[in-house]
Amino acid sequence: MSCKIKFLPSDKEITVTEGTDLLSAAMMSGIQIYNSCGGEGVCGRCKVKIVKGEIFTDEKEKNDEYVLACRTVCKADMEVFVPEEFRVERAEILIKGKEIYTPAEPTDITPAVFEEKIFKLSPLSLKLHLRLPKPSFDDTVADLERIFREIKKTETAGSVMQMGLANIKKLPSLLRAANFDITVTLGNRNGTTELVMVEPCDTSDKNFGIAVDIGTTTVVAYLVNLGEQKILSAKAMYNPQVSFGEDVITRIIHAGDLAGLDRLHHTVVDAINDLIISLIIENKISLNDVNCVVCAGNTTMIHLLLKVDPSNIRRAPYIPVANLFPVIRAAEAGIKINPRGLLSCLPCVSSYVGGDITAGVLASGMSNFSQLTLFIDLGTNGEVVLGNKDFLVCCSTSAGPCFEGGGLKCGIRAQTGAIENFGITDDKISIKTIGNTSPIGICGAGIISIVAELFEKGIIDKSGDFVSGSSKHLKKTDEDYEFFITGNISITHADIKNFIHSKGAIFSGIEVLIKKMGIDFHQLSRIIIAGGLGNALDIEKSIILGLLPDLPKEKFSFIGNGSITGCKMCLLSNGAMKKAEDIAQKMTYIDLSTDNEFMNSYTASLFLPHTNLDMFPSIKMRETAAKKKSAKQTQKNI
Amino acid sequence: MEPAIIEKWPGRTYELTIGATKEEGGSRSKKVKLGGMSTLPFLFFEGTIPNPPAVAMEVWDVEPTDWPDVLKNEYGDVLTDPAKWAKKCEEFGCDLICLRLKSADPDLKNSSADEITKTVKNVLSATSLPLIIVGCGNNEKDSSIIMSISESTKGENCLLGVATKENYKTFTAAALSGGHSIIAETPLDINLEKQLNILITDMGFSSDRIVIHPSTGGLGYGFEYCYTIIERTRLAALSGDKMMSQPIITFIGQETWKAKECKSDETEKPEWGPLSERGVLWETTTSVGYIQAGSDIIVVNHPSSVKEVRNYIQKLMIK
Numbered sequence: 037m038s039c040k041i042k043f044l045p046s047d048k049e050i051t052v053t054e055g056t057d058l059l060s061a062a063m064m065s066g067i068q069i070y071n072s073c074g075g076e077g078v079c080g081r082c083k084v085k086i087v088k089g090e091i092f093t094d095e096k097e098k099n100d101e102y103v104l105a106c107r108t109v110c111k112a113d114m115e116v117f118v119p120e121e122f123r124v125e126r127a128e129i130l131i132k133g134k135e136i137y138t139p140a141e142p143t144d145i146t147p148a149v150f151e152e153k154i155f156k157l158s159p160l161s162l163k164l165h166l167r168l169p170k171p172s173f174d175d176t177v178a179d180l181e182r183i184f185r186e187i188k189k190t191e192t193a194g195s196v197m198q199m200g201l202a203n204i205k206k207l208p209s210l211l212r213a214a215n216f217d218i219t220v221t222l223g224n225r226n227g228t229t230e231l232v233m234v235e236p237c238d239t240s241d242k243n244f245g246i247a248v249d250i251g252t253t254t255v256v257a258y259l260v261n262l263g264e265q266k267i268l269s270a271k272a273m274y275n276p277q278v279s280f281g282e283d284v285i286t287r288i289i290h291a292g293d294l295a296g297l298d299r300l301h302h303t304v305v306d307a308i309n310d311l312i313i314s315l316i317i318e319n320k321i322s323l324n325d326v327n328c329v330v331c332a333g334n335t336t337m338i339h340l341l342l343k344v345d346p347s348n349i350r351r352a353p354y355i356p357v358a359n360l361f362p363v364i365r366a367a368e369a370g371i372k373i374n375p376r377g378l379l380s381c382l383p384c385v386s387s388y389v390g391g392d393i394t395a396g397v398l399a400s401g402m403s404n405f406s407q408l409t410l411f412i413d414l415g416t417n418g419e420v421v422l423g424n425k426d427f428l429v430c431c432s433t434s435a436g437p438c439f440e441g442g443g444l445k446c447g448i449r450a451q452t453g454a455i456e457n458f459g460i461t462d463d464k465i466s467i468k469t470i471g472n473t474s475p476i477g478i479c480g481a482g483i484i485s486i487v488a489e490l491f492e493k494g495i496i497d498k499s500g501d502f503v504s505g506s507s508k509h510l511k512k513t514d515e516d517y518e519f520f521i522t523g524n525i526s527i528t529h530a531d532i533k534n535f536i537h538s539k540g541a542i543f544s545g546i547e548v549l550i551k552k553m554g555i556d557f558h559q560l561s562r563i564i565i566a567g568g569l570g571n572a573l574d575i576e577k578s579i580i581l582g583l584l585p586d587l588p589k590e591k592f593s594f595i596g597n598g599s600i601t602g603c604k605m606c607l608l609s610n611g612a613m614k615k616a617e618d619i620a621q622k623m624t625y626i627d628l629s630t631d632n633e634f635m636n637s638y639t640a641s642l643f644l645p646h647t648n649l650d651m652f653p654s655i656k657m658r659e660t661a662a663k664k665k666s667a668k669q670t671q672k673n674i
Numbered sequence: 675m676e677p678a679i680i681e682k683w684p685g686r687t688y689e690l691t692i693g694a695t696k697e698e699g700g701s702r703s704k705k706v707k708l709g710g711m712s713t714l715p716f717l718f719f720e721g722t723i724p725n726p727p728a729v730a731m732e733v734w735d736v737e738p739t740d741w742p743d744v745l746k747n748e749y750g751d752v753l754t755d756p757a758k759w760a761k762k763c764e765e766f767g768c769d770l771i772c773l774r775l776k777s778a779d780p781d782l783k784n785s786s787a788d789e790i791t792k793t794v795k796n797v798l799s800a801t802s803l804p805l806i807i808v809g810c811g812n813n814e815k816d817s818s819i820i821m822s823i824s825e826s827t828k829g830e831n832c833l834l835g836v837a838t839k840e841n842y843k844t845f846t847a848a849a850l851s852g853g854h855s856i857i858a859e860t861p862l863d864i865n866l867e868k869q870l871n872i873l874i875t876d877m878g879f880s881s882d883r884i885v886i887h888p889s890t891g892g893l894g895y896g897f898e899y900c901y902t903i904i905e906r907t908r909l910a911a912l913s914g915d916k917m918m919s920q921p922i923i924t925f926i927g928q929e930t931w932k933a934k935e936c937k938s939d940e941t942e943k944p945e946w947g948p949l950s951e952r953g954v955l956w957e958t959t960t961s962v963g964y965i966q967a968g969s970d971i972i973v974v975n976h977p978s979s980v981k982e983v984r985n986y987i988q989k990l991m992i993k
Contacts, residue, residue, distance in 0.1 A: 497876070498869070499873060636864075642865070642869075643865075643872075647869050647872070
């Protein structure tokens with residue numbers, strides 16, 4: 037039996053089979069209700085009111101007029117009211133007071149630090165303009181072989197070439213109409229060169245590709261001119277999958293049934309398509325000229341993108357379906373570019389170290405040098421890689437979305453208007469925003485700057501608690517303290533705790549990895565930090581907070597979003613992709629969840645800068661000096 | 675015979691004195707010295723152990739209702755009068771009195787700061803032993819009374835407790851103004867333990883006037899967790915970590931006398947033996963375990979436990 041459910045106040049109606057839960061019904065009808073547990077009945081955020089119809093819920097503690105949409109099923113026609121705070125349509129889903137389904141927005145292009153010219157230009161998709169010799173009695177080679185012969189002469193493709201039957205059928209008329217002056221698009225598909233497309237005339241200047249970084253929190257896309265090797269523009273948006281859970285685990289749970297997997301798949305593909313459309317409109321190019329997409333993301337994101345069941349990623353012994361997926365047609369995954377265009381994903385290492393890290397390591401160039409390098413990705417999953425050209429070891433810690441501005445009261449992505457620098461002198465606040473516009477929120481770099489400054493000025497103590505009476509900007513709201521940076525942008529006690537947990541996860545990951553390899557912090561030659569937290573990362577402040585090890589500043593470099601940089605490199609060069617595969621294969625994964633040391637190290641790092649100050653000698657020195665000074669001052673006063 | 679391998683530790687635990695005599699501005703006839711160890715408990719061949727562990731007995735300012743009769747009977751009618759109770763404990767031969775201000779609990783009598791200070795003064799004049807004074811366990815209430823407790827006992831060099839992550843600021847300020855030492859309590863984690871000590875010393879409180887309460891688990895109720903935490907704390911101290919070199923207190927009585935093993939009577943569990951012996955055995959065994967781990971003060975309830983444990987300590991202190 038099917039039931040008709042009407043959602044109020046939007047008056048949307050949908051017919052579903054009896055027994056469908058209201059959360060699923062709402063999603064099917066296009067109404068997004070915020071929930072963070074993936075419909076497990078745990079988060080208590082998908083509250084709705086039944087206006088008409090009988091209530092069938094297995095909710096245990098029902099103490100108000102609302103029911104949880106995910107725990108309530110329909111058995112007859114119903115009318116359901118979705119309260120404003122839990123509702124809301126696509127463009128305005130609220131997450132802790134801010135929009136998450138943001139439209140595609142321009143974002144900064146991460147400058148490549150690493151000399152990429154070592155990789156020869158051999159894009160995933162190559163366009164060649166060919167003037168074929170016309171057939172004659174002296175040259176009776178068939179149409180298809182005629183094209184192959186000409187391609188071989190250019191020495192741009194491998195010896196194994198193929199073309200689909202559908203395309204071959206079009207050849208005789210196309211070649212003759214074009215007077216044998218054609219452009220072929222070659223796709224590099226798992227070692228075979230595929231003639232993806234044949235067009236009349238010279239269109240070789242119209243060859244574009246898309247690089248996409250699918251983060252748990254943010255999706256970023258670059259439009260690249262493959263011929264000129266140039267990034268035309270970049271766009272970013274929050275990963276709309278956030279409405280099915282903030283972390284990968286809840287999303288994997290949500291993907292537990294086919295419908296859930298389908299929803300997650302479509303959500304991310306829609307987001308990528310939105311980004312692509314917005315990029316090509318801005319650059320006035322045709323969708324048909326976009327011939328390939330390269331994606332990097334953590335293992336779960338790639339599974340969801342390709343609609344492959346990710347459920348074993350979360351079950352011991354944590355086995356993904358594949359780390360290295362073959363190159364497929366983008367259309368197969370639902371990505372809308374040229375219908376014959378290709379999609380390639382950067383190889384993953386394990387269930388919890390994905391292609392985004394492979395891409396970051398590729399972009400950092402660390403696997404080309406003999407010096408010992410530490411690579412840190414400050415994403416929702418904080419990954420740490422240690423190694424050089426001989427070895428690579430990595431671990432993954434769940435840092436949470438705070439470095440990307442997620443999970444904070446006024447946190448935003450690194451975008452125009454995001455506070456990225458903060459200072460306070462004599463209780464007077466000074467801020468700097470990205471683009472120097474009026475502030476709209478705080479990005480990852482801003483959080484680091486703010487917490488460090490509050491800590492240094494004694495407004496928060498070593499445990500991250502606000503010191504009452506330390507600043508006039510400090511106000512008590514809802515039983516807890518909140519520091520107001522502007523009239524409506526603030527940082528709460530919970531935000532600071534959140535940050536400390538994130539930085540603790542990263543630092544303890546670094547510490548355990550370093551200890552496991554039996555080395556000392558001082559043996560590190562370079563520390564490369566990646567992440568979408570802003571234009572710049574204040575190294576000194578990050579050390580003060582105990583996020584990064586206490587080493588000379590010149591050893592650090594910040595490369596921004598390393599994942600998308602690596603993606604772009606692979607888009608432009610098959611050599612880079614081969615290198616990425618090599619990196620992924622070489623990398624040894626250390627599972628922190630089974631490590632005895634990690635928990636101890638983690639709780640020790642939940643302090644500013646750290647419970648064991650001996651690990652931060654430069655800060656210890658400063659603190660001792662400050663103590664001596666204040667002791668002298670007291671003596672003088674007496 | 676001496677063992678062939680002798681560990682030489684770079685660190686030593688802080689030595690702390692509780693109580694002050696007349697000359698020192700207090701009114702105690704004796705003082706208790708703790709800590710100062712340069713080796714693990716009782717390894718005399720390796721380092722010095724200048725002070726034996728101290729035994730404290732609890733005195734409440736309300737009559738305990740849920741204590742089993744085996745325990746209550748030992749005290750007779752003094753349980754309603756904290757001053758008499760303290761005197762009795764002194765007769766039982768303990769080193770310190772641990773005054774527990776239960777009546778301040780808003781769910782019990784909700785005694786005011788004035789009533790509390792009166793009790794504290796009465797106990798002070800009834801006994802000549804040094805005092806450990808702990809609140810009722812309600813954070814808010816304890817914070818509101820600790821200042822007047824500290825002021826009213828100024829000069830007596832007491833040990834005030836218990837400061838937690840939530841209330842340490844008030845407790846530290848109070849201990850500073852009254853010149854007392856302080857118990858810092860954390861939930862079974864050496865990192866949290868060290869963090870609280872750092873936070874307290876950051877307020878200008880001397881690090882050698884803190885006593886660590888790493889949480890106490892009763893025998894069979896988490897004892898081994900606490901044991902390893904104490905052991906790790908000691909090892910950190912001996913390795914030179916000054917923020918973990920404080921003496922350690924464990925509250926054994928409170929964990930013992932709520933255990934079913936010390937409460938349920940013989941008809942219920944005949945195979946467990948006579949109830950009259952079980953509690954004391956339980957309390958003594960737990961105490962002995964904690965002393966071996968490195969606890970400097972143990973707080974117990976039963977007079978026989980005091981006797982047994984003191985005997986045991988005496989034997990262990992023979993070099």
